[in-house]
Amino acid sequence: MPALFNLRNLVAAAVVMTLTVYLVPQHVLSPVVSDALIALQLLAELLVIVISALIAITAWHSLPAELGFARAGAERHVNHILLTGFSLVFIMHAAYLYGFVDEKTLDPSRKTTVFLFYARVFEIMVYAALTFAIKLRAQRKTLLLAGLSFAVVLMSLTQPYTAASQVPSADSVFVHVVAGYMVALLYCVLAYLLFSQATTTLLQHDRARQLAYTCVFSGLSLLCLQSHQTDSDLGELASHVFTIIAYTLLARLTVVFTFDQYAQNLKQIQQQNQTELNTLIQALPLSIARLDHSLRYRYVNTTHEKVMGFHLNDTIGKHVDEILPHEIRETARMHLTNALEGKHGNFNYSIEKVDSKMAYRHVQVVPEPDDHNEGGVLMIILDTSDQELMQQKVRQFVRELTELNAALDAHAIVAFTDRNGIITKVNDKFCEISKFSRGELIGRTHKIINSGVHPTAFFKDLWQTISSGQVWNGEICNRAKDGSLYWVHTTIVPFLGPDNKPLQYVAICADITERKLAEERANYLALHDVLTGLANRRLMHERLEITMANCQRMAVYGALIMLDLDKFKQINDTYGHASGDELLKQVAKRLQRSVRGNDTAARLGGDEFVIIISDTGAGFDEAKETTSQFCARMKNILNQAYEIDEHVFKVTASMGFVLFNGNQVSVDHLFERGDAALYEAKNKGKDRYVFSEV
Numbered sequence: 126m127p128a129l130f131n132l133r134n135l136v137a138a139a140v141v142m143t144l145t146v147y148l149v150p151q152h153v154l155s156p157v158v159s160d161a162l163i164a165l166q167l168l169a170e171l172l173v174i175v176i177s178a179l180i181a182i183t184a185w186h187s188l189p190a191e192l193g194f195a196r197a198g199a200e201r202h203v204n205h206i207l208l209t210g211f212s213l214v215f216i217m218h219a220a221y222l223y224g225f226v227d228e229k230t231l232d233p234s235r236k237t238t239v240f241l242f243y244a245r246v247f248e249i250m251v252y253a254a255l256t257f258a259i260k261l262r263a264q265r266k267t268l269l270l271a272g273l274s275f276a277v278v279l280m281s282l283t284q285p286y287t288a289a290s291q292v293p294s295a296d297s298v299f300v301h302v303v304a305g306y307m308v309a310l311l312y313c314v315l316a317y318l319l320f321s322q323a324t325t326t327l328l329q330h331d332r333a334r335q336l337a338y339t340c341v342f343s344g345l346s347l348l349c350l351q352s353h354q355t356d357s358d359l360g361e362l363a364s365h366v367f368t369i370i371a372y373t374l375l376a377r378l379t380v381v382f383t384f385d386q387y388a389q390n391l392k393q394i395q396q397q398n399q400t401e402l403n404t405l406i407q408a409l410p411l412s413i414a415r416l417d418h419s420l421r422y423r424y425v426n427t428t429h430e431k432v433m434g435f436h437l438n439d440t441i442g443k444h445v446d447e448i449l450p451h452e453i454r455e456t457a458r459m460h461l462t463n464a465l466e467g468k469h470g471n472f473n474y475s476i477e478k479v480d481s482k483m484a485y486r487h488v489q490v491v492p493e494p495d496d497h498n499e500g501g502v503l504m505i506i507l508d509t510s511d512q513e514l515m516q517q518k519v520r521q522f523v524r525e526l527t528e529l530n531a532a533l534d535a536h537a538i539v540a541f542t543d544r545n546g547i548i549t550k551v552n553d554k555f556c557e558i559s560k561f562s563r564g565e566l567i568g569r570t571h572k573i574i575n576s577g578v579h580p581t582a583f584f585k586d587l588w589q590t591i592s593s594g595q596v597w598n599g600e601i602c603n604r605a606k607d608g609s610l611y612w613v614h615t616t617i618v619p620f621l622g623p624d625n626k627p628l629q630y631v632a633i634c635a636d637i638t639e640r641k642l643a644e645e646r647a648n649y650l651a652l653h654d655v656l657t658g659l660a661n662r663r664l665m666h667e668r669l670e671i672t673m674a675n676c677q678r679m680a681v682y683g684a685l686i687m688l689d690l691d692k693f694k695q696i697n698d699t700y701g702h703a704s705g706d707e708l709l710k711q712v713a714k715r716l717q718r719s720v721r722g723n724d725t726a727a728r729l730g731g732d733e734f735v736i737i738i739s740d741t742g743a744g745f746d747e748a749k750e751t752t753s754q755f756c757a758r759m760k761n762i763l764n765q766a767y768e769i770d771e772h773v774f775k776v777t778a779s780m781g782f783v784l785f786n787g788n789q790v791s792v793d794h795l796f797e798r799g800d801a802a803l804y805e806a807k808n809k810g811k812d813r814y815v816f817s818e819v
């Protein structure tokens with residue numbers, strides 16, 4: 126049955142019908158004209174209008190883009206207009222034919238012919254456009270040009286029908302008839318081309334075949350019109366029937382192929398998505414495996430092969446127990462069974478690899494239910510070895526850092542400040558040594574412990590160093606809350622921000638107070654007499670040189686007094702060495718108390734002392750007088766009784782002094798002369814002072 130009603134047979138029947146229309150004499154057909162026939166004509170016209178309108182609507186919505194004969198926007202609009210055009214023109218044709226439009230200037234039947242011509246023009250152009258869209262071996266441009274030229278010729282043939290004043294002559298009617306045959310011939314050529322030359326894809330071929338049939342029926346429609354006598358003869362009716370068939374085919378071509386194209390496009394998109402998804406899944410650094418409801422592998426990606434070490438072909442169809450490491454089989458099976466019941470799960474495991482290194486994995490188990498109650502499980506395995514090793518390193522680093530911090534806290538005084546030097550954090554040691562509480566320190570600057578020992582330039586230099594991003598090292602004397610001084614060896618490290626400027630500073634200090642005191646003591650001992658605390662010989666020399674220089678600068682006289690206790694040996698011998706020591710200390714105190722701040726009292730050793738007076742006057746005599754008075758006063762002071770161990774002593778002293786007012790003579794020479802004067806004082810009976818020229 127289907128074979129009987131295929132398009133080929135339909136065309137054959139149509140040809141026979143057309144021939145019948147031609148072969149039966151017109152006078153036989155004309156009497157058949159009746160109202161019923163006119164009604165049929167009307168119905169046929171209406172159908173043509175409806176179908177052409179349907180094609181136009183479909184075209185506006187989807188045809189051009191989907192059928193592919195519109196490549197650019199402008200071209201698509203041309204096709205829209207063409208399709209809409211022949212729909213509208215057909216409406217006009219029908220309207221004039223049946224007098225729907227009351228237009229008096231032209232004979233309605235002539236207008237009908239005009240609109241029919243225009244409809245054909247549009248029809249040809251639509252077919253040409255569609256043919257153009259279908260890939261033919263013939264030159265596209267040639268075909269289009271031929272179609273357009275033909276349309277122009279056809280339009281020119283309508284001239285006699287459009288001029289109101291002009292009645293179409295027998296010649297023009299003849300031309301019209303000839304044009305009709307030519308159009309029919311063109312349809313045949315188009316049909317031939319489409320039947321025989323459609324190339325490329327099956328879809329293109331099918332489309333060409335459909336269009337070829339459309340052309341055939343349009344051609345037949347035209348041929349039938351050539352035998353047209355009146356508005357209601359059979360020839361015209363047959364023409365309408367063929368037009369209906371042609372346009373139905375065209376509508377089918379537009380609608381069916383639109384959906385075919387949709388389906389094709391959807392399939393293509395689906396395939397493309399599938400390919401993209403597959404590429405993505407294969408490229409993911411995750412091992413992905415899909416298991417069926419019996420926990421057998423039905424899909425694995427390439428990463429799974431790498432992670433699990435099983436080739437794809439060795440995995441598909443296998444049970445998880447055959448693939449997963451035996452250490453985790455039980456855990457995995459539990460999670461997978463839960464997933465089959467719709468529960469999500471995850472677990473971690475680690476295994477030793479063949480190279481003895483540890484591998485760490487995180488497994489995510491996702492249920493994959495389906496409608497047939499035979500869902501599967503998606504198993505995603507992430508190799509977390511790198512992260513795990515990194516975490517181990519971080520943990521180790523944090524542990525080391527904590528230990529380091531604890532060690533630092535235990536042994537060092539630590540303070541953090543912001544870039545402005547505001548203390549933000551201190552450790553216990555800092556509080557302990559500074560005797561300030563943490564609360565008293567936070568938010569303050571280091572000025573709170575400033576001892577005043579260092580000059581302003583010291584801290585200026587410090588800040589210049591650290592604010593330029595460099596580390597500062599040095600010793601700082603600080604003052605604790607109770608006023609006591611303490612020394613710290615300090616290293617200040619700036620922490621730089623992204624702009625290479627310090628964000629904060631950390632000061633790491635070591636308590637060096639003990640060492641500093643020891644150093645001070647050593648320095649003191651190096652320059653002072655241990656027993657009396659007076660300057661020793663070395664310091665006395667330095668002071669003498671300084672005093673000599675000062676005297677020269679100030680143009681004044683200084684004095685060097687050599688002093689020796691008289692008969693000190695006897696005291697030692699009588700009361701003991703300790704008492705002798707005590708006496709020496711008391712003598713030293715009296716000397717120290719008798720001199721001014723910039724004068725010097727020193728002990729050279731034994732019972733021998735030296736006094737340096739820095740300013741005794743500008744003139745020699747005045748200086749000599751002043752020094753003599755000083756010696757006299759000193760003699761009196763020393764002669765006062767000493768009370769030692771419940772004994773009372775009386776001691777005298779001999780003195781020899783020299784004057785100096787610059788560096789004209791050497792220190793040694795001054796001593797020599799002073800000694801000589803002292804010697805003279807001793808010789809003269811002791812308990813006196815003697816002046817010597819230098």
Ligand SMILES: Nc1nc2c(ncn2[C@@H]2O[C@H](COP(=O)(O)OP(=O)(O)OP(=O)(O)O)[C@@H](O)[C@H]2O)c(=O)[nH]1
Nearest residue numbers: 690691692693694695697702703705706730731732
């Ligand atoms: N107690 C004590 N005696 C000392 C010390 N150093 C030296 N001597 C003693 O001081 C004495 C110094 O004696 P001299 O100055 O030579 O004799 P002197 O008895 O003072 O006689 P003159 O100086 O001539 O009056 C010696 O007996 C030393 O042993 C010391 O540090 N302590």
